[in-house]
Amino acid sequence: MIDFQTDPTRYRHWKLSFDGPIATLTMDVDPAGGLMDGYELKLNSYDLGVDIELADAVQRLRFEHPEVKTVVLKSGKENVFCAGANIRMLGKASHGHKVNFCKFTNETRLSIEDASENSGQTYLAAISGSAAGGGYELAVTADHIMLIDDRRSSVSLPELPLLAVLPGTGGLTRLTDKRRVRRDLADVFCTTEEGVRGKRAVQWRLVDEVVPPSAWEAKVNERALELAARSDRDGTKGIALIQVQRTISDDAINYAHVRVALDRAARVATITILGPSDLPADLRGIHDTGAAFWPLAMARELDDALLHLRSNEPSIGLIVFRSVGDPAQVLGADSLLEQYQTDWLVREIRLLLKRVLKRVDMTARSLITLIDPGSCFAGTLAELVFAADRAVMFAGSAAGDNRGPATLHLSALNFSAFPMGNGLSRLANRFYGEPDSLNTAAALIGETLDAEAAEEHGLITFAYDETDWDDEVRLILEERASFSPDALTGLEANLRFVGPETMETRIFGRLTAWQNWIFQRPNAVGETGSLKRYGSGVRPDFDPERV
Amino acid sequence: MPEASQIDYNGLIPNNVGLAEDLRVRKALETWHPGYIDWWKSMGPEGFQNSPVYLRTAVGVGSEGWAKFGFVRMPEYRWGILLAPQVEGRTIPFGAHKGEPAWQEVPGEYRAMLRRLLVIQGDTEPASVEQQRHLGATAPSLYDMRNLFQVNVEEGRHLWAMVYLLQKYFGRDGREEAGELLRRRSGDQDSPRMLGAFNEQTPDWLSFFMFTFFTDRDGKMQLAALAQSGFDPLSRTCRFMLTEEAHHMFVGETGVARVIQRTAEAMKAAGIDDPYDIERVRALGVIDLPTIQKKANLHFSLTLDLFGNEISTNAANAFNAGLKGRYREDKLTDDHQLTSSVYPVLRLRDGTIVNEDVPALSALNMRLRDDYVEDAATGVGRWNRVLERAGMAFRMILPHVAFNRRIGEFSAIHTDTDGNILSSEAWHARRESMLPSTDDNLFIASLMRTSRQPGSYAGWIAPPRQGIDNMPGDFEYVRISD
Secondary structure, three states: OOOOOOOHHHOOOEEEEEEOOEEEEEEOOOOOOOOOOOOOOHHHEEOHHHHHHHHHHHHHHHHHOOOOOEEEEEEOOOOEEEOEEOHHHHHHOOHHHHHHHHHHHHHHHHHHHHHHHHOOOEEEEEEOOEEEOHHHHHHOOOOEEEEEOOOOOEEEOOHHHHHOOOOOOOHHHHHHHHOOOOHHHHHHHHOOOOOEEHHHHHHOOOOOEEEOHHHHHHHHHHHHHHHHHOOOOOOOOOOOOOOOOOEEEOOEEEOOOEEEEEEOOOOEEEEEEEOOOOOOOOHHHHHHHHHHOHHHHHHHHHHHHHHHHHHHOOOOOEEEEEEEOOHHHHHHHHHHHHHOOOOHHHHHHHHHHHHHHHHHHOOOOEEEEEEOOOOOOEHHHHHHHHHOOEEEEEEOOOOOOOOOOOOEEOOOHHHHOOOOOOOOOHHHHHOOOOHHHHHHHHOOOOOOEOHHHHHHOOOOOEEEEHHHHHHHHHHHHHHHHHOOHHHHHHHHHHHHOOOOOOHHHHHHHHHHHHHHHHHHOHHHHOOOOHHHHOOOOOOOOOOOOOO | OOOOOEOEOOOOOOEOOOHHHOHHHHHHHHHHHHHHHHHHHHHOOOOOOOOEEEEEEOOEOOOOOOOEEEEEEHHHOOOOEOOOOOOOOOEOOOOOOOOOEOEOOOOHHHHHHHHHHHHHHHHHHHHHHHHOOOHHHHOOOHHHHHHHHHHHHHHHHHHHHHHHHHHHHOHHHHHHHHHHHHHOOOOOOOOOOOOHHHHOOOOOHHHHHHHHHHHHHHHHHHHHHHOOOOEHHHHHHHHHHHHHHHHHHHHHHHHHHHHHHHHHHHHHHHOOOOOOOHHHHHHOOOOOHHHHHHHHHHHHHHHHHHHOOOOOHHHHHHHHOOOOOOOOHHHOOOOOOOOOOEEEEEEEEOOEEEEEEEEHHHHHHHHHHHHHHHHHHHHHHHHHHHHHHOOOOOOOOOOOOOOOOOOOHHHHOEEOOOOOEEOHHHHHHHHHHHOOOHHHHHHHHHHOOOOOOOOOOOOOOOOOOOOHHHOOOOOOOEOOOO
16 A cells, blocks of 8 residues: 655655755655665655655645745755656556656645745755756756756756656646746757756756856855745744544545545445534634644545545546535634635645645546535535536435435635636636626625525536435446546546646646656557666667657 | 878878868867867976976877877877777677677767767866876876876877767767866866766875776776777777777886885885884885775775766666677677676675676676776786785785775675675774875875986885886986976
8 A cells, every 4th residue: 555644754765954944855865765666766766655755845844834935955965966757666667656656746746836836935946966857857846946067967858868758747848838948949958868057057947047066055045045035924833734643444544524435346435524513713723723623634634535545546436525514614614714814824724725626636536526415515615516527416305304405605715715727716617618607606605505506506517306316326426437447537637627728737638648648658668668678778669650 | 081000290180080181070179279288288287398208109000100209398299189990891799789880970869878978988088187287296206207297198188089089970069078078177176077086186196006007997998898889980099099098007007016016125124024013114214015005995996986886777778779898898709789698796785795696788887897806906916926026925905896985886885895894883993994094195195205316216116127118227208407
């Protein structure tokens, strides 16, 4: 089982150090610390295990260190910043593992950019040695890139000439969209195995500045302080991200607020979110409650559950979201998040919810949300209704059920707090062709919507009453389970994201689609392909046919 | 193409590559030339640029023409571009292209790999000149001073050889790299040379001899491997360079041997039997044998780092591509492709040193290193014959390959010179018994007083058995007063 939970006392590959407003995140990968057998993580190359620690460090810096305004990313090794994803690992890994690995690393890199953009915690990459492939892709997540000019250190994306694959963590997209590197120069850069160093790296906008070794440490520190001075981050005391508690049994994973039930025969995982019952009264209370505050605790648990299912339960094809609780309490949590949104911690919680909901969008499983009596799909939790490929709602009450009918509730957060990768709220994404419906929905904030109203306003897919519910739900799940898993992944990834492209949607959509195609082709993974031959010294044999 | 065994001395740049007709390369080289002369004057041997030195210059690449002796001021030395004669019908001797005609032009798919090989090799040539530039002032004799300068001008010519290939075959990138070769500086914090051993200091003459014995021998092995290259111009260039490199080995091997000989003679004359009676030996004004051993330990281990990692994809790629072969590839009798054979490599496994069979292609660095160790051991054997003849029981050794390493798997551990793994405390406690201490270096430095009378030698080194070019013992190899 791949475990996505860790903490700094268990890190094998990263070191965190703190100096006032500056934190230094040092990559020093233990070659013997690979997640699986059969490869060594030489030259600061990474596998999923290294990235799980990175994701944890990025998260902790945000919640546990409000005083940190600049994070300096650097290498703990001489002559190498980071050599990117470990090639022997990729050569041995299953296709599914490669895709999950790339997806997770992409999400982690976007979380770094989210911290720079939205948390006042800016990343600075201080490259000494070579930053190759995924190593450069890690560096370009930073807002400011410094390269030591020792006439040896370089940046490169050698994937194509060296490995016959593509940079898999957004390298191509960030070159053109973020760094604004001219496309023909980007072409030269991406086909030159040894990369670019020194002044040319600045001229081509691959890095922001080059610094001679004699001035290196002082200059990095100076830049870090300048970036810190721009920050609006004003907290002083962080909260501890205590370990997420869970129990894993054969057919269930249980957290405090999230329950996962596995039906392997039907290939369905049902994720039930338990709504809050005991909320703090004010901002002080939120800080005192810390990691136990329901929106934060629930988000971390849901995040862990999603990652667990993605990596450890590949045959589960459907995720059914349910909820149990009092919608008023969920709306109460939402109003705390809305009222105190300028507070650094509340801002972090909102941003984390945003990222976890994006992780839902990016999960290659059919998502079905069932809204039934006793559920609490309100405000933030209603995002799971809008994230789903289909959402069905129980109309009326069942005989002998005294809980009252199922309801759906919108809050202000549904319109502003949780943009998808394409920059739209899930409601705006849903009503891309119906702007009036979006306006109407905005007027429904605070209303209690029954199935009929929800269906009328287009907030759910179908409403079924007691007569039809069991059968219709069964049919949806059975039919879904019978379709081709590959085709469903493609269909869902297309339909979930409407309208405008952003750097983020391009990274996931365009780049990973191409990469995943290349990863399947004999030129990469065949017996004489580049990944199989890598390191043997024997050249790959390519099929010359262009497709 | 002109007659390859004769050199065109008419132009600015002596050559046997038809430079007069190759306008593009001639222009590039003539543009590069002033920068080279500036570099030589500012970074070459300090203090003797205007002294005529009795130097060897190549006037032909045939077996007789490559060594013509005469007095020359170093900035006026005729650095040229000399390739061994082309062998008709030569084929690529190894790798995936084995048996195909050798390349006369750079194959596009290997351009970057080849250029990198050339730049790394090229970078070492000026580096050692820079490392040795202060040594003239403390030369133990005019004979040694002349040998130093001979090594220096030939390293300069080797730089020329690599620069020619870069400018001839690698277009604009090649010209830029050629310029960079003049801009990097040994030991410079902002702009160091590419390989670690070439940024170390060469502070004294024993270091110089050790460097030419150990580190130039790495150069010899690398050149020998490149001399096998399927890229014919590189092969021809390196074959000719090897004839010059042999002199550098000679300077190092005989230099150390003469130091050992002098120490042995002095100990015998003073009646000292115990080589570890260091204070008494040093009082004689000679370098004690244990310190010579420590110097050897240092230079050997630094040089092993130049062979890179135990398992190397780059080396495998370069071999498979037909660009860099093994030592004496043409004398080996296997399939020259190595796609299915294994090679034993010493590796670090769970904290112990074990011998492990790995795919032969991945182990090429270690194969070259093993050949190197064997080659160096032969030279050490000759040092020991000096001790034997002098009646000394002390013997010089090569330390274990895991000793004092900074690159490769053994950089993670400490060992003694026999390869026994040491704890960090034990290492620090024993370090100065295995590597030169500050005191050792200060003592050696205290002996570095120059001796400039023709035929006279500093007291810590024996005269050579015969002179250069069979000159008499009191020949004035460097005319300092001119």
